[in-house]
Amino acid sequence: MSLYTTEAVIIGIKNQGEADKAVTLLSPDRGRIRATAFGCRRIKSPMAGALQLFNQVEVQINEGERWDTIRQCSLQHAFRNLSEDFQxxxxxxxxxxxxxxxxxxxxxxxxxxxxxxxxxxxxxxxxxxxxxxxxxxxxxxxxxxxxxxxxxxxxxxxxxxxxxxxxxxxxxxxxxxxxxxxxxxxxxxxxxxxxxxxxxxxxxxxxxxxxxxxxxxxxxxxxxxxxxxxxxxxxxxxxxxxxxxx
Ligand SMILES: [Zn+2]
Known part of the structure; x- marks a missing residue:
């Protein structure tokens, strides 16, 4: 297992299980990353706000044998212009x-x-x-x-x-x-x-x-x-x- 940190933009996200999210990210140096954020839908999760579609974030990812997991996620920029209207x-x-x-x-x-x-x-x-x-x-x-x-x-x-x-x-x-x-x-x-x-x-x-x-x-x-x-x-x-x- 290895841990790395990268900048990325969230290009896909969906709920998984009771409190988790499956996240797809695009990173400049690693390309597409698919990782699970465990427990991030709990109100107290520090990652809840940052893990939203279109957000530019800095993530710490643990590469696992079966799947990669997001350990930390901090918001760099939210493109609010994209969530202002339905269109x-x-x-x-x-x-x-x-x-x-x-x-x-x-x-x-x-x-x-x-x-x-x-x-x-x-x-x-x-x-x-x-x-x-x-x-x-x-x-x-x-x-x-x-x-x-x-x-x-x-x-x-x-x-x-x-x-x-x-x-x-x-x-x-x-x-x-x-x-x-x-x-x-x-x-x-x-x-x-x-x-x-x-x-x-x-x-x-x-x-x-x-x-x-x-x-x-x-x-x-x-x-x-x-x-x-x-x-x-x-x-x-x-x-x-x-x-x-x-
Ligand atoms: Zn021709």
């Missing part, structure tokens, strides 16, 4: 769940960690639906499962005009190569490509001027969710939460 909470949960599915255990994830903090910090000051969408595309870039949005996956030419998209091939297919591939192809109009590039470059410090029509917005959401279904074997729970927004 921010729902879309914020989507971003957290995505980070939980795209991060890797025992592997440094400094870039994903820093970006996640920026994203969480910016929520509330912008449209949560577009923020969650941009966050989804950006987090994918750090996952090792990133897609090619601008260069044809077959011939590597830069795409001009409309093209096609393949989840199986992991990116776009140009009009010249369209006939050579066996995989299922989805429409990938120029406006969608331009919007995705805009989302990837969206800065979280500045207020964005992200103009998009409903059709392109829905196409970008459809593409992201379609790819997530392709690479993640279980449905994302936060999507039910978002659907309740109506």
């Amino acid at each position: 921010s909470m729902a879309y914020g949960s989507f971003v957290a769940e995505l980070a939980s599915n795209l991060s890797i255990e025992n592997f440094p994830q400094v870039e994903m960690y820093n970006r996640l903090l920026e994203i969480f910090g910016a929520f509330g000051s912008r449209n949560p639906r577009i923020a969650a969408l941009a966050a989804g595309y950006q987090l994918l870039e750090f996952s090792g499962m990133q897609l090619s949005y601008e260069h044809c996956i077959c011939c590597n030419d830069e795409l001009a005009g409309d093209g096609f998209f393949s989840f199986e091939l992991g990116g776009v297919v140009c009009q010249n190569c369209q006939g050579k591939v066996q995989e299922r192809l989805w429409d990938y109009p120029e406006a969608l490509r331009e919007f995705i590039v805009q989302l990837l470059q969206l800065s979280w410090q500045e207020r964005p001027a992200c103009k998009v029509n409903g059709k392109t917005l829905m196409a970008a959401e459809g593409l992201l969710l379609g790819y997530l279904r392709h690479i993640i074997d279980k449905p994302l729970q936060s999507l039910n939460f978002i659907q309740q927004l109506g």
